[in-house]
Amino acid sequence: MIQEINNLKAEMLGKLEIINNAKDLEQFRLDYLVKKGPLQALFDKLKTLPNTEKPLIGKELNVCRKTIEEKFGDIKQSLESQVSSEPTIDLTLPGRRSFKGSYHPIYQTLDKMVEIFANLGFTVANGPDIEDDYHNFDALNFQADHPARDMQDTFFIKSDRNDVLLRTHTSPVQVRVMQLQKPPIRTIMPGRVYRNEAISSRSLAEFHQIEGLYIDKNVTFAELKATMMVFAQKMYGENIKFRFRPSFFPFTEPSAEMDITCYLCNGKGCRVCKHSGWLEVVGCGMVHPNVLKNCGIDPEEYSGYAFGFGIERVTMLRIGIDDIRLLHENNYKFLSQF
Numbered sequence: 001m002i003q004e005i006n007n008l009k010a011e012m013l014g015k016l017e018i019i020n021n022a023k024d025l026e027q028f029r030l031d032y033l034v035k036k037g038p039l040q041a042l043f044d045k046l047k048t049l050p051n052t053e054k055p056l057i058g059k060e061l062n063v064c065r066k067t068i069e070e071k072f073g074d075i076k077q078s079l080e081s082q083v084s085s086e087p088t089i090d091l092t093l094p095g096r097r098s099f100k101g102s103y104h105p106i107y108q109t110l111d112k113m114v115e116i117f118a119n120l121g122f123t124v125a126n127g128p129d130i131e132d133d134y135h136n137f138d139a140l141n142f143q144a145d146h147p148a149r150d151m152q153d154t155f156f157i158k159s160d161r162n163d164v165l166l167r168t169h170t171s172p173v174q175v176r177v178m179q180l181q182k183p184p185i186r187t188i189m190p191g192r193v194y195r196n197e198a199i200s201s202r203s204l205a206e207f208h209q210i211e212g213l214y215i216d217k218n219v220t221f222a223e224l225k226a227t228m229m230v231f232a233q234k235m236y237g238e239n240i241k242f243r244f245r246p247s248f249f250p251f252t253e254p255s256a257e258m259d260i261t262c263y264l265c266n267g268k269g270c271r272v273c274k275h276s277g278w279l280e281v282v283g284c285g286m287v288h289p290n291v292l293k294n295c296g297i298d299p300e301e302y303s304g305y306a307f308g309f310g311i312e313r314v315t316m317l318r319i320g321i322d323d324i325r326l327l328h329e330n331n332y333k334f335l336s337q338f
Protein backbone atom coordinates (compact mmCIF):
# COMPACT_ATOMS: atom_id res chain seq x y z
CA MET A 1 0.00 0.00 0.00
CA ILE A 2 2.94 2.32 0.70
CA GLN A 3 3.95 1.72 -2.90
CA GLU A 4 0.48 2.72 -4.12
CA ILE A 5 0.65 5.90 -2.11
CA ASN A 6 4.05 6.82 -3.48
CA ASN A 7 2.97 6.07 -7.04
CA LEU A 8 -0.11 8.29 -6.76
CA LYS A 9 1.92 11.04 -5.07
CA ALA A 10 4.54 10.96 -7.83
CA GLU A 11 1.82 11.00 -10.49
CA MET A 12 0.05 13.97 -8.92
CA LEU A 13 3.25 15.94 -8.36
CA GLY A 14 4.20 15.29 -11.98
CA LYS A 15 0.87 16.68 -13.16
CA LEU A 16 1.01 19.71 -10.84
CA GLU A 17 4.48 20.49 -12.10
CA ILE A 18 3.28 21.30 -15.61
CA ILE A 19 0.02 23.10 -14.73
CA ASN A 20 0.08 26.75 -15.84
CA ASN A 21 -3.57 27.79 -16.09
CA ALA A 22 -6.75 27.72 -14.03
CA LYS A 23 -8.53 25.35 -16.37
CA ASP A 24 -5.91 22.62 -16.03
CA LEU A 25 -5.77 23.16 -12.29
CA GLU A 26 -9.53 22.67 -12.05
CA GLN A 27 -9.26 19.53 -14.18
CA PHE A 28 -6.58 18.26 -11.76
CA ARG A 29 -8.93 18.83 -8.84
CA LEU A 30 -11.71 16.95 -10.60
CA ASP A 31 -9.36 14.10 -11.52
CA TYR A 32 -7.69 13.60 -8.12
CA LEU A 33 -9.12 15.56 -5.24
CA VAL A 34 -12.86 14.93 -5.37
CA LYS A 35 -14.68 12.42 -3.14
CA LYS A 36 -14.68 9.76 -5.84
CA GLY A 37 -11.03 10.42 -6.75
CA PRO A 38 -8.02 8.08 -6.29
CA LEU A 39 -6.74 9.82 -3.14
CA GLN A 40 -10.01 9.30 -1.30
CA ALA A 41 -10.01 5.70 -2.59
CA LEU A 42 -6.74 5.12 -0.69
CA PHE A 43 -8.27 6.58 2.48
CA ASP A 44 -11.21 4.21 2.03
CA LYS A 45 -8.80 1.34 1.59
CA LEU A 46 -6.98 2.36 4.78
CA LYS A 47 -10.12 1.61 6.78
CA THR A 48 -10.07 -2.02 5.65
CA LEU A 49 -6.50 -2.65 6.87
CA PRO A 50 -5.78 -4.47 10.12
CA ASN A 51 -5.48 -2.07 13.08
CA THR A 52 -1.76 -2.75 13.46
CA GLU A 53 -0.96 -1.36 10.04
CA LYS A 54 -3.27 1.65 10.19
CA PRO A 55 -1.04 4.15 12.07
CA LEU A 56 1.99 3.86 9.80
CA ILE A 57 0.16 3.81 6.48
CA GLY A 58 -2.32 6.42 7.71
CA LYS A 59 0.55 8.77 8.52
CA GLU A 60 2.08 8.26 5.07
CA LEU A 61 -1.25 8.92 3.40
CA ASN A 62 -1.83 12.10 5.41
CA VAL A 63 1.63 13.41 4.52
CA CYS A 64 0.84 12.72 0.85
CA ARG A 65 -2.46 14.60 1.02
CA LYS A 66 -0.90 17.53 2.84
CA THR A 67 1.93 17.82 0.30
CA ILE A 68 -0.47 17.77 -2.63
CA GLU A 69 -2.90 20.23 -1.03
CA GLU A 70 -0.10 22.67 -0.26
CA LYS A 71 1.27 22.47 -3.77
CA PHE A 72 -2.25 22.83 -5.20
CA GLY A 73 -2.86 25.90 -3.00
CA ASP A 74 0.44 27.50 -4.07
CA ILE A 75 -0.30 27.05 -7.76
CA LYS A 76 -3.82 28.36 -7.32
CA GLN A 77 -2.56 31.47 -5.58
CA SER A 78 0.10 32.23 -8.15
CA LEU A 79 -2.39 31.75 -11.00
CA GLU A 80 -4.85 34.13 -9.34
CA SER A 81 -2.23 36.82 -8.83
CA GLN A 82 -1.30 36.48 -12.49
CA VAL A 83 -4.91 36.96 -13.49
CA SER A 84 -5.34 40.11 -11.42
CA SER A 85 -2.28 41.68 -13.01
CA GLU A 86 -3.77 41.20 -16.47
CA PRO A 87 -5.95 43.96 -17.96
CA THR A 88 -9.48 43.70 -16.54
CA ILE A 89 -11.26 45.01 -19.63
CA ASP A 90 -12.74 42.22 -21.73
CA LEU A 91 -13.00 43.72 -25.18
CA THR A 92 -15.07 40.78 -26.41
CA LEU A 93 -18.03 41.57 -24.10
CA PRO A 94 -21.09 43.06 -25.82
CA GLY A 95 -21.71 46.74 -25.11
CA ARG A 96 -24.19 47.89 -22.48
CA ARG A 97 -27.49 48.96 -23.95
CA SER A 98 -28.27 52.55 -23.07
CA PHE A 99 -31.74 53.46 -21.83
CA LYS A 100 -33.58 55.65 -24.29
CA GLY A 101 -36.57 57.73 -23.25
CA SER A 102 -39.35 58.61 -25.66
CA TYR A 103 -42.15 61.10 -26.01
CA HIS A 104 -45.15 60.55 -23.75
CA PRO A 105 -48.22 59.32 -25.72
CA ILE A 106 -49.97 62.64 -24.95
CA TYR A 107 -47.12 64.57 -26.57
CA GLN A 108 -46.97 62.12 -29.48
CA THR A 109 -50.63 62.98 -30.09
CA LEU A 110 -49.92 66.67 -29.66
CA ASP A 111 -47.07 66.51 -32.20
CA LYS A 112 -49.28 64.74 -34.69
CA MET A 113 -52.11 67.25 -34.20
CA VAL A 114 -49.76 70.20 -34.61
CA GLU A 115 -48.43 68.59 -37.81
CA ILE A 116 -51.94 68.07 -39.23
CA PHE A 117 -53.04 71.64 -38.46
CA ALA A 118 -49.72 73.13 -39.61
CA ASN A 119 -50.37 71.50 -43.00
CA LEU A 120 -53.74 73.29 -43.03
CA GLY A 121 -51.98 76.62 -42.48
CA PHE A 122 -52.29 77.01 -38.70
CA THR A 123 -49.53 78.54 -36.58
CA VAL A 124 -48.97 77.68 -32.89
CA ALA A 125 -49.47 80.07 -29.95
CA ASN A 126 -49.24 79.69 -26.17
CA GLY A 127 -50.81 81.37 -23.16
CA PRO A 128 -50.35 81.21 -19.38
CA ASP A 129 -51.72 78.37 -17.21
CA ILE A 130 -52.48 80.88 -14.46
CA GLU A 131 -55.20 83.14 -15.82
CA ASP A 132 -57.61 85.75 -14.59
CA ASP A 133 -61.37 85.67 -14.59
CA TYR A 134 -61.50 88.14 -17.48
CA HIS A 135 -59.63 86.00 -20.02
CA ASN A 136 -61.02 82.65 -18.84
CA PHE A 137 -64.68 83.76 -18.55
CA ASP A 138 -65.71 87.41 -19.05
CA ALA A 139 -64.09 88.06 -22.40
CA LEU A 140 -65.47 84.73 -23.61
CA ASN A 141 -69.02 85.94 -23.04
CA PHE A 142 -69.66 84.09 -19.78
CA GLN A 143 -72.09 86.44 -17.96
CA ALA A 144 -71.28 87.15 -14.30
CA ASP A 145 -73.94 84.84 -12.91
CA HIS A 146 -74.36 82.67 -15.94
CA PRO A 147 -74.83 79.01 -15.05
CA ALA A 148 -72.31 78.18 -17.78
CA ARG A 149 -69.60 79.10 -15.28
CA ASP A 150 -70.61 76.01 -13.34
CA MET A 151 -69.91 73.85 -16.39
CA GLN A 152 -66.29 74.03 -15.40
CA ASP A 153 -65.45 73.83 -11.72
CA THR A 154 -62.59 76.19 -11.22
CA PHE A 155 -59.48 76.14 -9.04
CA PHE A 156 -59.06 79.68 -7.74
CA ILE A 157 -55.70 80.94 -6.51
CA LYS A 158 -55.59 82.95 -3.31
CA SER A 159 -54.46 86.48 -4.07
CA ASP A 160 -55.32 90.11 -3.29
CA ARG A 161 -57.14 90.34 -6.61
CA ASN A 162 -59.56 87.46 -6.02
CA ASP A 163 -59.84 86.78 -9.74
CA VAL A 164 -56.77 84.62 -10.30
CA LEU A 165 -57.39 81.04 -11.35
CA LEU A 166 -55.98 78.02 -13.15
CA ARG A 167 -57.43 78.13 -16.65
CA THR A 168 -60.28 75.67 -17.12
CA HIS A 169 -59.80 75.53 -20.88
CA THR A 170 -57.42 76.82 -23.56
CA SER A 171 -60.04 79.26 -24.88
CA PRO A 172 -58.54 82.26 -22.97
CA VAL A 173 -55.55 81.97 -25.33
CA GLN A 174 -57.99 82.84 -28.16
CA VAL A 175 -58.66 86.13 -26.40
CA ARG A 176 -54.95 86.86 -25.94
CA VAL A 177 -54.22 86.08 -29.61
CA MET A 178 -57.09 88.26 -30.88
CA GLN A 179 -55.99 91.14 -28.63
CA LEU A 180 -52.51 90.99 -30.13
CA GLN A 181 -53.10 90.12 -33.78
CA LYS A 182 -55.20 91.52 -36.57
CA PRO A 183 -57.16 89.08 -38.75
CA PRO A 184 -56.64 86.93 -40.72
CA ILE A 185 -55.79 84.69 -37.74
CA ARG A 186 -55.27 80.97 -38.08
CA THR A 187 -53.73 79.50 -34.92
CA ILE A 188 -53.77 76.46 -32.67
CA MET A 189 -53.06 76.78 -28.96
CA PRO A 190 -52.07 73.65 -27.02
CA GLY A 191 -51.69 73.49 -23.25
CA ARG A 192 -52.57 72.18 -19.83
CA VAL A 193 -55.96 72.93 -18.28
CA TYR A 194 -57.33 72.39 -14.77
CA ARG A 195 -60.75 71.57 -13.36
CA ASN A 196 -61.91 70.79 -9.87
CA GLU A 197 -63.30 67.44 -10.87
CA ALA A 198 -63.47 63.97 -9.32
CA ILE A 199 -60.85 61.74 -10.90
CA SER A 200 -62.28 58.73 -12.71
CA SER A 201 -61.64 56.54 -15.75
CA ARG A 202 -63.14 59.33 -17.86
CA SER A 203 -61.94 62.54 -16.22
CA LEU A 204 -58.92 64.12 -14.57
CA ALA A 205 -58.43 67.37 -12.67
CA GLU A 206 -55.46 68.28 -14.88
CA PHE A 207 -55.42 67.49 -18.57
CA HIS A 208 -54.51 68.90 -22.00
CA GLN A 209 -56.44 70.70 -24.68
CA ILE A 210 -55.63 72.07 -28.09
CA GLU A 211 -57.57 75.15 -29.09
CA GLY A 212 -58.05 76.30 -32.66
CA LEU A 213 -59.04 79.72 -33.98
CA TYR A 214 -59.65 80.94 -37.50
CA ILE A 215 -60.76 84.55 -38.10
CA ASP A 216 -61.13 86.13 -41.52
CA LYS A 217 -63.73 87.67 -43.81
CA ASN A 218 -66.66 85.37 -44.72
CA VAL A 219 -65.58 82.32 -42.72
CA THR A 220 -68.43 79.79 -42.66
CA PHE A 221 -69.56 76.85 -40.59
CA ALA A 222 -68.95 74.64 -43.64
CA GLU A 223 -65.23 75.46 -43.38
CA LEU A 224 -65.23 74.50 -39.71
CA LYS A 225 -66.91 71.21 -40.54
CA ALA A 226 -64.49 70.49 -43.38
CA THR A 227 -61.49 71.25 -41.16
CA MET A 228 -62.74 68.90 -38.43
CA MET A 229 -63.41 66.23 -41.06
CA VAL A 230 -59.91 66.46 -42.52
CA PHE A 231 -58.45 66.32 -39.03
CA ALA A 232 -60.42 63.16 -38.14
CA GLN A 233 -59.37 61.43 -41.36
CA LYS A 234 -55.69 62.35 -40.99
CA MET A 235 -55.68 61.29 -37.34
CA TYR A 236 -57.72 58.10 -37.50
CA GLY A 237 -57.75 57.08 -41.17
CA GLU A 238 -59.99 57.70 -44.17
CA ASN A 239 -62.69 55.29 -43.00
CA ILE A 240 -63.39 56.98 -39.67
CA LYS A 241 -67.07 57.77 -39.07
CA PHE A 242 -68.01 61.01 -37.33
CA ARG A 243 -71.08 63.15 -36.63
CA PHE A 244 -71.83 66.71 -35.57
CA ARG A 245 -74.28 67.43 -32.75
CA PRO A 246 -75.64 70.85 -31.76
CA SER A 247 -74.21 72.00 -28.43
CA PHE A 248 -73.75 75.09 -26.29
CA PHE A 249 -70.75 77.22 -25.39
CA PRO A 250 -71.09 80.90 -24.36
CA PHE A 251 -68.28 81.91 -26.73
CA THR A 252 -69.57 80.26 -29.92
CA GLU A 253 -72.86 80.56 -31.80
CA PRO A 254 -73.91 78.20 -33.24
CA SER A 255 -72.00 75.56 -31.26
CA ALA A 256 -71.43 71.91 -32.03
CA GLU A 257 -69.62 68.83 -30.84
CA MET A 258 -68.06 66.23 -33.09
CA ASP A 259 -68.26 62.55 -32.20
CA ILE A 260 -66.21 59.69 -33.61
CA THR A 261 -67.22 56.02 -33.75
CA CYS A 262 -66.19 54.34 -30.49
CA TYR A 263 -62.91 52.49 -31.03
CA LEU A 264 -63.64 49.75 -28.51
CA CYS A 265 -67.02 48.51 -29.69
CA ASN A 266 -66.92 49.85 -33.24
CA GLY A 267 -70.19 51.69 -32.71
CA LYS A 268 -72.12 48.82 -31.13
CA GLY A 269 -72.22 50.47 -27.69
CA CYS A 270 -70.04 49.77 -24.65
CA ARG A 271 -68.87 51.06 -21.27
CA VAL A 272 -66.40 53.57 -22.76
CA CYS A 273 -68.97 55.28 -25.01
CA LYS A 274 -71.75 54.97 -22.41
CA HIS A 275 -73.55 52.59 -24.80
CA SER A 276 -74.05 55.24 -27.47
CA GLY A 277 -71.46 53.93 -29.96
CA TRP A 278 -69.99 57.44 -30.23
CA LEU A 279 -67.21 59.33 -28.45
CA GLU A 280 -67.03 63.10 -28.23
CA VAL A 281 -63.63 64.49 -29.22
CA VAL A 282 -64.08 68.20 -29.90
CA GLY A 283 -66.26 71.17 -29.00
CA CYS A 284 -66.51 73.87 -31.66
CA GLY A 285 -68.57 76.63 -33.22
CA MET A 286 -68.61 80.06 -34.86
CA VAL A 287 -66.93 82.66 -32.65
CA HIS A 288 -69.64 84.68 -30.86
CA PRO A 289 -69.88 88.34 -32.04
CA ASN A 290 -69.55 89.47 -28.41
CA VAL A 291 -66.17 87.71 -28.14
CA LEU A 292 -64.93 89.40 -31.32
CA LYS A 293 -66.10 92.76 -29.95
CA ASN A 294 -64.43 92.13 -26.58
CA CYS A 295 -61.17 91.56 -28.43
CA GLY A 296 -61.43 94.62 -30.66
CA ILE A 297 -62.49 92.85 -33.85
CA ASP A 298 -65.50 94.13 -35.78
CA PRO A 299 -68.07 91.31 -36.08
CA GLU A 300 -69.65 93.08 -39.05
CA GLU A 301 -66.43 92.75 -40.98
CA TYR A 302 -65.01 89.47 -39.69
CA SER A 303 -66.27 86.06 -38.66
CA GLY A 304 -64.50 82.92 -37.59
CA TYR A 305 -64.63 79.54 -36.00
CA ALA A 306 -63.02 78.02 -32.90
CA PHE A 307 -62.57 74.49 -31.65
CA GLY A 308 -61.17 72.77 -28.57
CA PHE A 309 -59.95 69.17 -28.45
CA GLY A 310 -59.21 67.13 -25.34
CA ILE A 311 -55.78 65.71 -26.13
CA GLU A 312 -56.14 62.84 -23.66
CA ARG A 313 -59.39 61.85 -25.34
CA VAL A 314 -57.81 61.93 -28.79
CA THR A 315 -54.91 59.86 -27.39
CA MET A 316 -57.21 57.24 -25.83
CA LEU A 317 -58.86 56.77 -29.22
CA ARG A 318 -55.51 56.65 -30.98
CA ILE A 319 -53.85 54.01 -28.78
CA GLY A 320 -57.01 52.13 -27.73
CA ILE A 321 -57.20 52.49 -23.94
CA ASP A 322 -60.34 52.84 -21.82
CA ASP A 323 -58.99 54.56 -18.70
CA ILE A 324 -57.71 58.13 -18.93
CA ARG A 325 -55.75 57.74 -15.66
CA LEU A 326 -53.24 55.46 -17.40
CA LEU A 327 -51.95 58.55 -19.18
CA HIS A 328 -51.02 60.32 -15.96
CA GLU A 329 -49.72 57.50 -13.77
CA ASN A 330 -46.27 57.39 -15.38
CA ASN A 331 -46.13 53.62 -15.16
CA TYR A 332 -42.97 52.77 -17.08
CA LYS A 333 -44.28 49.40 -18.30
CA PHE A 334 -47.37 51.07 -19.74
CA LEU A 335 -45.51 53.99 -21.30
CA SER A 336 -42.73 51.92 -22.88
CA GLN A 337 -45.28 50.32 -25.22
CA PHE A 338 -45.65 53.53 -27.19
Ligand code: PHE
Nearest residue numbers: 169171249283284306307308
Ligand atom coordinates in the same frame (compact mmCIF):
# COMPACT_ATOMS: atom_id res chain seq x y z
N1 PHE B 1 -63.41 75.46 -24.34
C1 PHE B 1 -64.38 74.42 -24.59
C2 PHE B 1 -64.25 73.36 -23.49
O1 PHE B 1 -63.29 73.35 -22.79
C3 PHE B 1 -64.18 73.79 -25.93
C4 PHE B 1 -64.42 74.73 -27.06
C5 PHE B 1 -63.38 75.45 -27.61
C6 PHE B 1 -65.69 74.89 -27.59
C7 PHE B 1 -63.62 76.32 -28.67
C8 PHE B 1 -65.91 75.70 -28.66
C9 PHE B 1 -64.89 76.43 -29.19
O2 PHE B 1 -65.14 72.56 -23.30
